[in-house]
Amino acid sequence: MKPKEIINTKLNERYFYLKHPSGLNIYVYPKKGYTSKYAVIGTDFGSINNTFKLKQDLQNIKVPDGIAHYLEHKLFANKEGDAFELFAKTGASANAYTSFEKTAYLFSCTDDFEKSLGILIDFVSSPYFTQENVDKERGIIAQEIKMYQDSPDWKLLINLLGCLYNSHPVKIDIAGSVESIGQITAETLYKCYDTFYTPNNMSLCIVGDLNVDEVLSFIDKKIKYKDNVEVTKIFPEEPANVAKKFVSESFDINSSMFSVGFKENICRNSRISTEDSVYTDIIINYLTSPCCEMYQELLNKNLINISTFSAEHLEGPGYSSVIFSGESQDPEKAYKIIIEYTSNLLKIGINKENFERVKKVVYGKSVAVFNNISSIANVLLDFSLSGKDFFGYMHILENANIEKLNARLSDIFKEDNHALSVIVPKK
Amino acid sequence: MENVIQEKLFDKINFTYVNENKFKNTLVSVSFFTPLSKENVSKNAIIPDLLVHSCKKYPRLQDVSKKLEELYGASIDSGVSKLGESQVITVSGVCLSDEYAYESKENTLNLTKLMCEMIFNPDVQNNKFKKENVEQEKRQLIESILSELNDKKSYALRKCEEFMCKNEKFGINVIGNIKLANQLNGKNIFEAYKKLLESSQIEIMVIGNAPVSKIKNEFKEKFSKIERKEIENCDVEIIPKAEDVKNFKEEMNITQCKLVMGLRSEIAYPSSDVPAMILANAMFGATPQSKLFLNVREKLSLCYYCASSYSKRKGVMFIQSGVEKEKVEDAKKEILKQLKDLKIGNFTDEDIFQTKLYISQTLKSTEDSLAGLNVWYLCLEKRISPYELIDQIQNVTREKIIEVANKISLDTVYLLCPKKEEN
Numbered sequence: 059m060k061p062k063e064i065i066n067t068k069l070n071e072r073y074f075y076l077k078h079p080s081g082l083n084i085y086v087y088p089k090k091g092y093t094s095k096y097a098v099i100g101t102d103f104g105s106i107n108n109t110f111k112l113k114q115d116l117q118n119i120k121v122p123d124g125i126a127h128y129l130e131h132k133l134f135a136n137k138e139g140d141a142f143e144l145f146a147k148t149g150a151s152a153n154a155y156t157s158f159e160k161t162a163y164l165f166s167c168t169d170d171f172e173k174s175l176g177i178l179i180d181f182v183s184s185p186y187f188t189q190e191n192v193d194k195e196r197g198i199i200a201q202e203i204k205m206y207q208d209s210p211d212w213k214l215l216i217n218l219l220g221c222l223y224n225s226h227p228v229k230i231d232i233a234g235s236v237e238s239i240g241q242i243t244a245e246t247l248y249k250c251y252d253t254f255y256t257p258n259n260m261s262l263c264i265v266g267d268l269n270v271d272e273v274l275s276f277i278d279k280k281i282k283y284k285d286n287v288e289v290t291k292i293f294p295e296e297p298a299n300v301a302k303k304f305v306s307e308s309f310d311i312n313s314s315m316f317s318v319g320f321k322e323n324i325c326r327n328s329r330i331s332t333e334d335s336v337y338t339d340i341i342i343n344y345l346t347s348p349c350c351e352m353y354q355e356l357l358n359k360n361l362i363n364i365s366t367f368s369a370e371h372l373e374g375p376g377y378s379s380v381i382f383s384g385e386s387q388d389p390e391k392a393y394k395i396i397i398e399y400t401s402n403l404l405k406i407g408i409n410k411e412n413f414e415r416v417k418k419v420v421y422g423k424s425v426a427v428f429n430n431i432s433s434i435a436n437v438l439l440d441f442s443l444s445g446k447d448f449f450g451y452m453h454i455l456e457n458a459n460i461e462k463l464n465a466r467l468s469d470i471f472k473e474d475n476h477a478l479s480v481i482v483p484k485k
Numbered sequence: 486m487e488n489v490i491q492e493k494l495f496d497k498i499n500f501t502y503v504n505e506n507k508f509k510n511t512l513v514s515v516s517f518f519t520p521l522s523k524e525n526v527s528k529n530a531i532i533p534d535l536l537v538h539s540c541k542k543y544p545r546l547q548d549v550s551k552k553l554e555e556l557y558g559a560s561i562d563s564g565v566s567k568l569g570e571s572q573v574i575t576v577s578g579v580c581l582s583d584e585y586a587y588e589s590k591e592n593t594l595n596l597t598k599l600m601c602e603m604i605f606n607p608d609v610q611n612n613k614f615k616k617e618n619v620e621q622e623k624r625q626l627i628e629s630i631l632s633e634l635n636d637k638k639s640y641a642l643r644k645c646e647e648f649m650c651k652n653e654k655f656g657i658n659v660i661g662n663i664k665l666a667n668q669l670n671g672k673n674i675f676e677a678y679k680k681l682l683e684s685s686q687i688e689i690m691v692i693g694n695a696p697v698s699k700i701k702n703e704f705k706e707k708f709s710k711i712e713r714k715e716i717e718n719c720d721v722e723i724i725p726k727a728e729d730v731k732n733f734k735e736e737m738n739i740t741q742c743k744l745v746m747g748l749r750s751e752i753a754y755p756s757s758d759v760p761a762m763i764l765a766n767a768m769f770g771a772t773p774q775s776k777l778f779l780n781v782r783e784k785l786s787l788c789y790y791c792a793s794s795y796s797k798r799k800g801v802m803f804i805q806s807g808v809e810k811e812k813v814e815d816a817k818k819e820i821l822k823q824l825k826d827l828k829i830g831n832f833t834d835e836d837i838f839q840t841k842l843y844i845s846q847t848l849k850s851t852e853d854s855l856a857g858l859n860v861w862y863l864c865l866e867k868r869i870s871p872y873e874l875i876d877q878i879q880n881v882t883r884e885k886i887i888e889v890a891n892k893i894s895l896d897t898v899y900l901l902c903p904k905k906e907e908n
Contacts, residue, residue: 093852147839198786204807208741311634312634347554349554354546357546363625364538366632385628387628419554422581423558426581
């Protein structure tokens with residue numbers, strides 16, 4: 059059981075990877091001089107996985123929306139109480155999160171790392187769902203859902219995804235709805251757990267000033283072997299066009315917010331490559347830089363403000379979108395400028411000087427990830443579950459060229475693949 | 486901590502260097518401490534934005550940005566925050582440490598020089614900030630004030646602070662209000678800017694791995710040209726006990742109620758009981774093993790979040806929760822019951838032990854991030870390391886927890902709730 063060492067000499071960073079015989083992907087990333095240690099274990103199962111088919115079954119299984127998130131809440135439960143009580147004994151801070159495409163469980167601590175790691179591995183591999191404890195959680199999750207319903211930022215995004223996607227489940231709220239979680243039972247939770255929480259479908263990432271061999275041999279003793287479940291994740295056919303061009307919702311707020319999304323055409327269940335991610339990051343950093351004419355026009359016309367205008371690349375199995383957001387006195391005008399500028403950019407491309415400068419920016423931002431052990435662990439997990447290469451990203455970035463960059467523009471910005479979501483003050 | 490060097494550059498201008506070479510970045514920050522006041526709050530709030538978006542040498546935002554992007558995407562941000570009853574105006578820069586910025590030798594020094602251009606050589610004519618810059622930043626400041634309503638959780642907390650501390654500096658919103666923002670002009674902002682340089686307490690911080698003496702000399706040289714006046718006093722007013730409980734209620738089109746309860750205590754710096762209050766607050770509502778989390782959320786399923794926070798500089802405490810409208814009274818009752826339990830010592834030695842363990846691990850991890858270190862050392866009190874505070878908390882006894890808990894009194898209850906259904 060010898061792990062593979064992966065090195066980035068330029069940044070003086072290294073980590074170790076092992077495909078454990080159980081199937082689990084293990085990453086140990088030693089960070090000298092850090093006091094805290096961090097571990098996160100994640101499964102390739104998120105809110106979008108609401109339909110799947112097991113090999114022995116004839117029919118697809120459809121589970122209620124929000125079940126991955128519900129499972130995340132309930133996995134902490136055990137016969138005696140919950141895993142938080144066990145973490146309390148070690149003093150570690152534990153948490154978990156569910157996103158569109160994955161679920162992750164984590165803790166950070168400074169002392170007694172192995173004890174906490176043992177608790178993490180144990181609780182993630184031993185579910186305890188009873189109808190009683192499942193029912194009890196419903197009130198808490200309903201309040202969490204309502205909290206998000208009151209969040210204009212969140213509604214802005216979910217409404218936009220509802221415009222961009224016709225049938226892909228990325229358009230559904232991660233936590234589901236108060237109605238959909240009403241259908242979740244201990245039985246449906248077990249069904250999902252047994253299907254997706256197999257070592258083969260999971261990655262464990264550990265970062266801190268640790269001895270790699272000791273950590274690996276500890277994990278080896280702890281891990282439970284489970285048969286791999288042959289499952290196909292089912293996604294509906296997603297057409298290239300957007301479902302709707304515009305959506306608006308009113309809230310008790312004082313200033314309008316907008317989100318403009320560009321949808322990329324992605325093959326069903328596949329994800330974009332590391333290389334495409336790199337070029338997308340360069341493009342969005344260029345467009346949100348005050349050196350870019352689009353930014354200047356938006357700002358000079360009082361259509362954005364510096365503190366809120368931003369862009370992100372949201373991608374997962376079967377979806378990839380570039381999204382610009384901010385507050386604006388006139389969202390539709392801002393939208394128009396963004397559309398015009400990006401469509402013109404397809405013709406003229408990004409010039410050499412800007413490209414070289416923005417490349418430095420993306421390099422600087424990427425290097426900053428290595429400052430923080432929780433960022434490293436979570437980025438590593440994300441790369442592992444999405445089949446991307448962590449250090450490979452840096453390598454591609456350093457060797458990025460302008461021809462590929464300008465080619466990438468035409469994947470992202472097309473004539474009819476965009477939509478606008480706005481949140482406006484209630485009158 | 487042996488890697489922390491502190492030096493007084495001039496009267497009430499301190500320089501702190503935290504030497505840590507485990508990071509890839511270095512942070513340089515300059516913070517001005519001034520007592521919160523209705524008169525100056527908005528002027529001060531707009532200053533850092535004006536400074537970092539334009540200066541004499543780089544007059545337009547795109548000129549500044551271009552320079553920063555060339556320094557491997559370095560950033561220089563403006564900040565306005567509240568510490569105790571001070572308004573803290575910050576210009577802070579982060580860049581790749583020199584060893585990782587291949588083509589840009591002296592990356593940190595260049596960042597520092599750019600920051601100094603911004604702070605000491607702003608785009609000013611005839612003792613006025615330029616009109617077009619002021620108008621652009623004013624619009625954005627007003628938009629920031631307006632958008633405070635977007636996040637209902639933080640809005641509710643701010644309202645509770647405002648109601649509770651109506652007659653104290655603590656109740657002043659650090660970014661001011663729209664009326665004050667509308668009164669801003671190039672001249673009155675410039676006067677406030679001069680006052681900040683001349684009479685506020687200033688803390689300069691460098692965290693990471695940098696040619697520190699060069700950076701220090703850069704600041705020293707610039708500050709030596711400022712004629713310093715009498716320095717403003719940033720003392721905090723402590724109101725030890727609440728009088729009657731005040732209730733405030735607001736209605737909006739929302740689905741979930743935001744409940745915020747404000748409490749007072751006499752325990753604030755420099756009191757030696759602060760560590761005990763930090764522990765008491767953590768046991769009450771600041772960890773996943775706390776009384777509020779275990780009872781209000783886990784046992785009664787009343788909410789998703791219910792947590793308390795304690796200001797060691799002002800001695801006040803705030804409890805925040807998001808609950809169903811029909812369950813507000815249940816939640817309030819349970820929160821007060823848990824507070825009473827804390828006061829009568831209804832907790833085990835194991836609870837104390839575990840909370841101490843949790844806090845000590847959280848404090849130790851302070852030194853693992855630039856931001857954590859910056860927040861930790863940015864203060865006006867006598868500086869102690871996270872380890873010293875851990876020792877103080879470890880020494881807190883059960884009796885002491887009960888003693889400080891009994892000094893907590895409820896002052897204000899603020900409720901933001903959904904409007905009645907319109908039929």
